[in-house]
Amino acid sequence: AQSVTQPDIHITVSEGASLELRCNYSYGATPYLFWYVQSPGQGLQLLLKYFSGDTLVQGIKGFEAEFKRSQSSFNLRKPSVHWSDAAEYFCAVGADAGNMLTFGGGTRLMVKP
Amino acid sequence: DTAVSQTPKYLVTQMGNDKSIKCEQNLGHDTMYWYKQDSKKFLKIMFSYNNKELIINETVPNRFSPKSPDKAHLNLHINSLELGDSAVYFCASSQVRHEQFFGPGTRLTVL
Numbered sequence: 366a367q368s369v370t371q372p373d374i375h376i377t378v379s380e381g382a383s384l385e386l387r388c389n390y391s392y393g394a395t396p397y398l399f400w401y402v403q404s405p406g407q408g409l410q411l412l413l414k415y416f417s418g419d420t421l422v423q424g425i426k427g428f429e430a431e432f433k434r435s436q437s438s439f440n441l442r443k444p445s446v447h448w449s450d451a452a453e454y455f456c457a458v459g460a461d462a463g464n465m466l467t468f469g470g471g472t473r474l475m476v477k478p
Numbered sequence: 479d480t481a482v483s484q485t486p487k488y489l490v491t492q493m494g495n496d497k498s499i500k501c502e503q504n505l506g507h508d509t510m511y512w513y514k515q516d517s518k519k520f521l522k523i524m525f526s527y528n529n530k531e532l533i534i535n536e537t538v539p540n541r542f543s544p545k546s547p548d549k550a551h552l553n554l555h556i557n558s559l560e561l562g563d564s565a566v567y568f569c570a571s572s573q574v575r576h577e578q579f580f581g582p583g584t585r586l587t588v589l
Contacts, residue, residue, distance in 0.1 A: 399577060403519075408482075408568060409580040453519055464509055465533065466578060468521040 367392040367458045371469035378446050379477045386441040386472050388456030397459035398439040399466065400430055404452045412454075415439060426450070451476045481505050482581035484569050490587045491559060499554045499584045501569030508573055510552035512544060515566040515583070527552050556586075564588045 368391045378384055390396055397416050401409040413424025420432040430441045439456060453473050457466040482503045491497055503510065509528040515521045525544045526533040532544065541557045556563060566585050570578040 401580075408582045409521075409570075411577050411579070414577050455521065464528070464572060464578075465511065465523040465526045465535070466513075467523070471519045471521075473519075 367396070367460055367467045369456050369458050369467055369469035371454075371456055371472050373472045374470070375473045375475065377475040377477060380448050381445050384441075384443045384446045384450070384474070386454050386456075386474070388439045388441065388469060389437050390439060390456070390458045391437065392458050392460070396439075398430075398432060399457045399459065400424065400428070400439075400441050401455045401457060402426075402452050403455065403471075409455065412441070446474075446476055448476045448478065450474060482569055482571055482579050484567075484581040484584050486584060487582065488585050488587075490589065492589055493559055493561060495559050496555070496557045497559060497586070498556070499567055499569075499586070501552050501554070501581060503550055503569075503571040503579070503581075505571055505579060507571040507579075508549065509571065510546070511570040511572075511578065512552065512554050513568040513570065513580075515568060517565070521568070524554075525552075559586075559588045561588050 370389045372387050399414045400412040403409050412428050413422050415422050415432045423429050428443050432439050453471045455471050456469040485500045511526050512524040524538045543555045546552045564587050566583045568583050569581040572578040
């Protein structure tokens with residue numbers, strides 16, 4: 366069975382600083398990997414996805430993520446954080462069976478002015 | 479237009495009651511899902527439903543039953559509600575092996 370670990374429960378960064386959110390997965394085959402963002406009281410919005418090909422993927426809102434098979438990681442990055450990026454971020458892996466997603470526990474991002 | 483919609487947005491009910499949450503998607507997707515998000519924000523898949531094939535997460539109690547009248551709708555019916563069922567329930571849809579689009583969630587509170 367697949368699993369996803371997000372080691373950082375909370376992260377606080379200053380506005381304008383760079384950001385990296387960590388994600389490690391466990392899956393027997395080539396994974397489908399996703400990052401979603403959830404603002405307070407809202408649903409989940411897809412930031413970016415990796416299915417195959419280029420291991421550096423670009424997403425919306427200036428986010429990118431890099432798939433590293435050797436490290437079983439799919440870390441999310443942003444070069445300069447904006448106050449509006451404060452939210453909960455979820456990494457997820459997709460399984461072939463039923464296409465169901467397994468989510469990590471989430472990382473809450475707080476942005477200092 | 480809202481891609482994935484859920485009703486109601488909030489649901490407050492007593493223990494032992496039966497309730498339903500409705501989900502509709504207008505994206506033409508083949509597959510729909512229900513997820514549960516607990517108070518610690520942990521998201522867990524409950525069901526996947528594709529062309530009348532239901533895949534159930536075996537940890538889901540059989541008090542929970544998805545019902546799909548057609549490809550655009552997947553409702554969640556819950557019998558004999560318990561305190562531990564309090565959570566936010568998210569519906570989602572996708573084409574197979576593509577990203578999932580989530581609804582806004584239904585916050586269920588069982589008193």
